[in-house]
Amino acid sequence: MAVSRRIKDTRGSIRDLARTRERILKAGLAEFSARGLAGARTETIARRARVNKRMLFYCFGSKQGLYAEVLRRKIADKAEVIASTPEDLGAALKYWTQIGCGDVDWVRMHEWEALGPAAGPMVARTERRRLFQSVHERLRRSQIAGEVARGVNLDQLFLSVIALTAFPAAFPQMTRLVTGMGPDDPRFRRAHTKFLGWLGAQMAAPRRRSRR
Amino acid sequence: MAVSRRIKDTRGSIRDLARTRERILKAGLAEFSARGLAGARTETIARRARVNKRMLFYCFGSKQGLYAEVLRRKIADKAEVIASTPEDLGAALKYWTQIGCGDVDWVRMHEWEALGPAAGPMVARTERRRLFQSVHERLRRSQIAGEVARGVNLDQLFLSVIALTAFPAAFPQMTRLVTGMGPDDPRFRRAHTKFLGWLGAQMAAPRRRSRR
DNA sequence: AAGAGTATTAACCAGGCAGTTAATTGTAGC
DNA sequence: GCTACAATTAACTGCCTGGTTAATACTCTT
Numbered sequence: 468m469a470v471s472r473r474i475k476d477t478r479g480s481i482r483d484l485a486r487t488r489e490r491i492l493k494a495g496l497a498e499f500s501a502r503g504l505a506g507a508r509t510e511t512i513a514r515r516a517r518v519n520k521r522m523l524f525y526c527f528g529s530k531q532g533l534y535a536e537v538l539r540r541k542i543a544d545k546a547e548v549i550a551s552t553p554e555d556l557g558a559a560l561k562y563w564t565q566i567g568c569g570d571v572d573w574v575r576m577h578e579w580e581a582l583g584p585a586a587g588p589m590v591a592r593t594e595r596r597r598l599f600q601s602v603h604e605r606l607r608r609s610q611i612a613g614e615v616a617r618g619v620n621l622d623q624l625f626l627s628v629i630a631l632t633a634f635p636a637a638f639p640q641m642t643r644l645v646t647g648m649g650p651d652d653p654r655f656r657r658a659h660t661k662f663l664g665w666l667g668a669q670m671a672a673p674r675r676r677s678r679r
Numbered sequence: 680m681a682v683s684r685r686i687k688d689t690r691g692s693i694r695d696l697a698r699t700r701e702r703i704l705k706a707g708l709a710e711f712s713a714r715g716l717a718g719a720r721t722e723t724i725a726r727r728a729r730v731n732k733r734m735l736f737y738c739f740g741s742k743q744g745l746y747a748e749v750l751r752r753k754i755a756d757k758a759e760v761i762a763s764t765p766e767d768l769g770a771a772l773k774y775w776t777q778i779g780c781g782d783v784d785w786v787r788m789h790e791w792e793a794l795g796p797a798a799g800p801m802v803a804r805t806e807r808r809r810l811f812q813s814v815h816e817r818l819r820r821s822q823i824a825g826e827v828a829r830g831v832n833l834d835q836l837f838l839s840v841i842a843l844t845a846f847p848a849a850f851p852q853m854t855r856l857v858t859g860m861g862p863d864d865p866r867f868r869r870a871h872t873k874f875l876g877w878l879g880a881q882m883a884a885p886r887r888r889s890r891r
Numbered sequence: 892a893a894g895a896g897t898a899t900t901a902a903c904c905a906g907g908c909a910g911t912t913a914a915t916t917g918t919a920g921c
Numbered sequence: 922g923c924t925a926c927a928a929t930t931a932a933c934t935g936c937c938t939g940g941t942t943a944a945t946a947c948t949c950t951t
Contacts, residue, residue, distance in 0.1 A: 482917055482928050503794065505718055509909065519930050524910065575794065581850045582715065582790055589852060599857050622858045623874035629853065630846035631839055637849065638793045640801060641841065645811050646834045662835035669881045694898050694947055721939060731900050736940065 488526050490516040495537045500572040503579040504534050538580075538590045541573060546598050552605060556614045559605065560628060560667065568632035578637055599625070614671065624670075631663060700738050702728040707749045712784040715791040716746050750802045753785060758810050764817060768826045771817065772840060772879065780844035790849055811837070826883065836882075843875060 494515035498507045509530055513520040527533035548566050552559045568574060580589075589595070606621045615624065635642045635650035642648070648655035706727035710719045721742055725732040739745040760778050764771045780786060792801075801807075818833045827836065847854045847862035854860070860867035 484928065487928080508907090510907095519928095520909095521911085521930065522928080525928075530909070577850060577853060578790060578794055581852055582787065582794070585852070589856075592856075595856055603857075619877070620870055620874050623870055626846065626854065626857050627843055627874070627878070629850075629857075630842045634838065634842035634846075638789060638841075640793055640797070641789060642838065644801075644804075644807055645815075645838050645841075658832055658835055659838075662832050662839070665831070666839070666882065670878065696898065699898080720937090722937095731898095732939090733900065733941085734898080737898080742939070 484526070487516075487518055487522055490518055491523055491526060491533065492537055492540060494518075495533050496541070496572055499534055499537055499579070500575045504531070504583060507534075535590050538576060539594070541576060542591050542594050542598065545573065546594065549598060549601060556609045556671075557667070559609075563602070563628070564632040564663075568629065568636060571636050574633050574636040577633075616671070619670075631666070635659065696738070699728075699730055699734055702730055703735055703738060703745065704749055704752060706730075707745050708753070708784055711746055711749055711791070712787045716743070716795060719746075747802050750788060751806070753788065754803050754806050754810065757785065758806065761810060761813060768821045768883075769879070771821075775814070775840070776844040776875075780841065780848060783848050786845050786848040828883070831882075843878070847871065 491512065494512045495507075497515060498512045502508075507530065509523050510520055512533070513523055523530075523533060527536055545567070549563075552562055602625060603621055606615065606625060609615050610617065610619070610621060615621070635655070639650045642650045642655070646655055646658070650656075703724065706724045707719075709727060710724045714720075719742065721735050722732055724745075725735055735742075735745060739748055757779065761775075764774055814837060815833055818827065818837060821827045822829065822831070822833065827833075847867070851862050854862045854867065858867055858870070862868075
């Protein structure tokens with residue numbers, strides 16, 4: 468009895484490589500986001516995943532290998548979600564902010580990457596380029612439609628949107644120092660959203676029509 | 680001959696603790712900026728400072744001790760410079776950008792701090808609070824003078840200025856990915872400055888008077 | 892010029908950690 | 922059942938690195 472219920476049965480069975488991989492990836496994301504590639508401890512990842520440490524190397528070869536895979540996964544996820552951006556510019560910006568810069572792990576992974584040594588070529592460079600390319604084209608359409616002032620550098624605009632929305636998650640201590648509130652504090656969130664709304668209105672104003 | 684030319688002669692002499700300290704601090708800043716507290720190697724710092732590793736512990740007790748002192752120094756330097764901000768708002772913003780966010784080490788130290796575990800109380804918290812407080816008051820004066828639109832949250836404004844200006848240094852890989860240029864590229868610098876100028880003009884416009 | 896204390900050094904050590912070895916156990920195909 | 926292989930495990934290893942020990946060299950005071 469109970470023969471060959473393997474390979475797709477990811478619940479009750481003892482041995483299941485796919486499940487093990489998944490667990491390690493999840494634990495890896497948490498650990499890498501928290502401590503970065505160098506700071507992450509394979510032992511800790513394994514414990515979090517409730518898996519023997521050896522499995523990490525069995526599945527991903529090395530700590531770096533796991534790191535790369537975790538990153539690639541995250542990027543793939545984001546690409547999927549980005550693709551379904553709403554058409555209205557304001558809604559699109561809010562959407563990007565939420566799914567992009569609202570994801571603390573995502574922000575922190577980029578932060579670790581920025582600080583780490585730029586050894587070798589960037590992980591998943593082309594995928595990311597495609598990701599940003601699609602956003603750029605989306606903005607261009609908005610500009611042609613007149614939703615964004617003519618003559619504005621769209622790359623700079625995009626960069627600024629990221630900068631403004633990601634900053635609190637990227638520099639929580641600065642946020643706390645300046646405003647007295649953590650980036651998760653609802654009061655901060657409200658003030659931040661309100662300010663960005665105002666700023667967006669100012670930016671959008673193409674000619675002599677300004678809000679208020 | 681040649682007696683007691685000690686203590687202030689920081690150039691030719693073999694033994695000079697003050698000079699040694701200075702060297703270690705300088706090397707420490709470089710190393711901590713590059714690799715963070717955990718990633719920094721005391722051996723590397725010592726080599727960069729052309730000093731025996733033991734001197735690091737002799738002078739600062741521990742790696743952490745050195746780190747704290749390096750940070751305190753940087754903050755003190757910034758406080759000194761911030762105090763002499765020009766009166767014109769536009770000039771002030773440009774000034775802050777240059778001396779604040781133009782200093783890659785300064786930005787990176789904050790980045791490492793943001794990512795690291797918030798163990799214990801923040802280093803030099805009060806000094807930094809004072810620093811930002813002075814900026815806040817400076818902005819309030821500008822607002823009262825009508826240079827900043829009424830009703831704008833000054834903390835949020837300040838945070839945004841930091842975010843916008845520090846972003847390229849904080850996330851060089853993102854900058855390169857979006858614009859195709861590194862944050863040091865003169866062409867990027869020009870485009871960035873131009874964009875920020877435009878944005879600043881949009882923000883400053885208090886009523887129905889807008890640029891262009 | 893001798894004593895005293897300070898700056899400097901080489902050599903060392905203990906702990907932590909990525910990655911490995913080699914043995915074991917579960918599973919699929921026959 | 923048996924074989925062959927895939928998944929899992931405990932124990933181990935070599936390296937790196939913060940911090941220490943203990944000895945040495947310099948310089949100031951008297």
